[in-house]
Amino acid sequence: MLAGAVAVLHGAVVLFMLTGAVHAAAVQVGTYTVALGLNAVGYGLLLARARRRA
Structure with a gap:
């Protein structure tokens, strides 16, 4: 559920990010930071689930 x-x-x-609606550099950096952070959380959840099942 959390991974979803x-x-x-x-x-x-x-x-x-892909719509190009954001032009300020600081906002773009923040958006990319959030996206990378969500990737890290998602992969961390996948690893935790794989370790529980192993």
């Missing part, structure tokens, strides 16, 4: 929520948030951030 992270995936949805990440998708929204990526869509926001």
Whole structure:
């Protein structure tokens, strides 16, 4: 469930980045930081689930 929520948030951030609606450099850096952070959380959740099942 949490991994699904992270995936949805990440998708929204990526869509926001790809629309080109953001022009301020600081906002773009923040958006990329959020996207990378969500990736890290998502992969961490996947690793934790794999370790529990092993």
